[in-house]
Amino acid sequence: MRPLTSLNTWDFVVRFLPVCKFIKKYNGSTAICDLVAGITVGLTLIPQVIAYASLAGLEPQYGLYSALCGGFVYAVFGTIPELNIAPTALLSLLTFQYTHKASFGSVKAAIMLTFFAGILELLCGILHLGFLVEFVSTPVVSAFTSAGAITIASSQIKNLFGLKYNAESFIEVWKQFFMNLTEIQLWDSLLGFLCIGILLAMRKLKDYGEPPIANQNQTEKSSVYKKLIWFTSVGRNAMVVVSCAVMAFIFQYHNQKPFSLTAKVPSGFPNFSLPLEPIEPSNGTNGTEISEMIGELGCGIIVIPFVAILANVGIAKAFAHGKVVDASQEMIAVGLCNIAGSFFGSYPVNASFSRAAVSSASGVRTPLSGIYTGLMVIMAFTLFTPYFPYIPKATLAAVIICAVVFMVETTITKLIWKINKLDIIPFVATFISCLIIGIEMGILIGILVEVCKLIYFTSRPKVLIETIQETVPYLRVTFSSSIYFSSAEYGRQKILKHCFNSGQEIHRVLINCINILNLDYTAAKCFESLLKDLQKRGKTVAFLIPNDRIRKVLEVSCEAKLTVFKSENQFKLSLQEGNGVNNADFEAVITQL
């Protein structure tokens, strides 16, 4: 990223309002591309967010409210055309975990969470803290995404079978499921599995279709038939949900209620309201202060934006087409989406990989396509909400399960095993702890394991000790990296042991400093003690090409001038000539110390 001072005014505006760049070149053909993509994404999005809302423990309309602002705000501040900011499965699950117990109501809690998550994302963007996500390695991300998908799918099992029980954790869900096996509802289960079958089959259909504007260079135009297949596949959620609702309506018309249905929801625009309002005490109930409300949200305030940034940066990179992603601007954009949303009843939102893929395949050109998706969402909650009470719960469960089941990464384990077997440890540790203890603890444990691995490698550098058989034999010691407090003692012991075991016949030690770029205080002191110990055993020590900094550090630490050679040949020559071996400076200091 170029420093701010070198930007002129226009560059500056474009950097913080990327829409300016896109607007400048906006024309009819770009607009049509964006329109097609926007509508296609809307078809995927609307049934998904209705389902995700129930995952978050909220009424269906909150899914639509949450999808409202993302499109408009991201169109102005976003940089990646494919991204669409709306509810996602993982954030819905996390929102549920942090809000369903709130004493002041889960809706208010979710809205507050959105506001704080937005503020934090905005701050991370402004302070360039995005690099923090680099400490979450790919195995850890894969593990927690997979574990999250399994947890989400498990949570929908009850709706799929028409069961009614309350359970939160993965283990509790399955325990309750088996305890309630006898209560399984025939019609709900049939509908649920039918929906899953149809959704998976229609998903597969995509392979036989063709996206509308795939490749500019393509010579042969795809047939309308293939495009239709593609659209049918992409609109599968909408079609399944609408069909099931119609079916339920017909049953109800004949006074039959075989399925458990979604509750009645209010119609129309969400109310504009402040996300941070203390609850006033009213007839008999105590009020709640903002600080108490924040306390109830707990570490959700940290976990949700962290997971959101992690997912967002990852998705942005995947669709950046080789350009460098301005991670800070992305965080600012998503932060603003959340802050704006929190005034319109939104729960935390984020980009989703599946939507980005649909958008990309639909030939999106600029983030402005989000505006068209947003308009579709407005249509949905003004016109469609009266029909929501006809959507069967089992259908929504099927939509969620089919969306998350492909988030479980099974092939990665094989690849990790092939590339670096040790990386299986953070993967398995994260996966198991995400399932058993919870997503946030799982991520933390994964990061911890990775950091331990990192510290281990830093603390155990390769120390190559070779006996060079010249006319005057000598030991050559080569460190593979910089030396810090954690590796200094290891290196010292290794060298001392080698000298101890190999006997006393070799009196010259050449320490090759080529890879030592840095040396901290502890390491410098350790070198001092090593030199003294070697000296006591009658060995003379010389250094090969230390850089100026290392040389200075060692000389200050040992209070002696080092014998330094610029090449190994120079050292060998000095051995033959007999100079440089006496190392008089150093010896003088050793006796003085």
Place this chain on the structure above:
Amino acid sequence: MRPLTSLNTWDFVVRFLPVCKFIKKYNGSTAICDLVAGITVGLTLIPQVIAYASLAGLEPQYGLYSALCGGFVYAVFGTIPELNIAPTALLSLLTFQYTHKASFGSVKAAIMLTFFAGILELLCGILHLGFLVEFVSTPVVSAFTSAGAITIASSQIKNLFGLKYNAESFIEVWKQFFMNLTEIQLWDSLLGFLCIGILLAMRKLKDYGEPPIANQNQTEKSSVYKKLIWFTSVGRNAMVVVSCAVMAFIFQYHNQKPFSLTAKVPSGFPNFSLPLEPIEPSNGTNGTEISEMIGELGCGIIVIPFVAILANVGIAKAFAHGKVVDASQEMIAVGLCNIAGSFFGSYPVNASFSRAAVSSASGVRTPLSGIYTGLMVIMAFTLFTPYFPYIPKATLAAVIICAVVFMVETTITKLIWKINKLDIIPFVATFISCLIIGIEMGILIGILVEVCKLIYFTSRPKVLIETIQETVPYLRVTFSSSIYFSSAEYGRQKILKHCFNSGQEIHRVLINCINILNLDYTAAKCFESLLKDLQKRGKTVAFLIPNDRIRKVLEVSCEAKLTVFKSENQFKLSLQEGNGVNNADFEAVITQL
């Protein structure tokens, strides 16, 4: 350390019972050296441990009980002749912190703590976990030692001035001191400062004297006069304590009690008792289960052995004279000293630097000298205890203050600044948090700061990107170290940005792998995306001397054969000849992906 399998029986016995080695060569002259050193150390130790007992919140005799087993057990299992295992100032302070609130009495708590500390030290020794102390850097050790010394000295201020108040933390101590200023006792204060003056002056005397058996090679024998001066200096604690006790006795004989004196203590051997005994319920009071008692000791069970091992390994190294310290055997020895001690009323014990220095200067030859010190301790608690009630508290405070004041390392800050300015941060962070929050949190914070520093350096390796102007210009990218998840993205961005800013005229990139010894899964995947991104911009990528492992990892990750060169000249040659540039294999894969 040699593996166990390569040892014959005798080596095996010697390794676990180092005394066998020493006994084999034991003769008259060695015994006399050890006797002189043992008695000299005893003279320093006895008044010190009486004082330290009060620091630990225990009666004076417990100091002596604690000094009993160390000498005998370390004589059998220890490897460093200079070390003497008995109470130290820092462990006394920590013992006080973890035991003075115990519901089952601080004596019993201290004994239990000793037992568990011993078990943990023994385990660490057996499991070779000593390397853990390597993660505590020198600046952190210096900072917590200095802060500990200041806390200890501060805690003695009340005894020095004859004040009576209860305060634990450094801040509380000084707050209480200033609140009780008007209560200062004239005679206690006079005596205290007089003792400090005398002790410091006598300490200085050592510079004019000469230790008994300093250097075998010394030609000129030191005069008896100089040796006498040296012994006077070393025995200063004993002399000051005895003089003050005699003075207090004379005053009392004349019915005067100007000083606040030590309490009356029982005489004779400590009782042999099990360290782990639940407290039986008796008339009205409830009993306490072992598990509850352990709960009350809290993290002291971890902190005390950790600090003990840290100090011990450090002191052992300082006196190892260039030999490699068998850290595991040292931990086993100290662990056994504590376990044995816990049966005789000991609180946690450890080696002390000042005693080791006295022992070294007195010409100690083997750890058997500890037996003589142990015999002196036995004499002390059988013969001297009736006189303890005459020792003024201010005198003991003076002994403690004069012992710890030299633990405050003031010169190290200057040296750290000279050697590595960044290391000032862990030093200051540890120092301040030790003083304000407490020693154990201070050490933890220090370790955390150091680990963050380490991760930072690992995550931000040097990535050198040079434009080489040959007939066909190319970019040479050199990484300074192995690449892990935390540094991979940084490297990728740096290279991409460079390619983006430097324009499109350079089409060849040579990645120098000489320093890359390891690559984890995340880094491998990051390399894959980097190669794809570079490919998209029309650049061809070649690798310079990757090792076999790195080459395999990259080929699996990128699903392509790499273009590899064994030297830069070979690469240059290939540029001129035009082969190797097309990189056909890789290109094929990129389009396929």
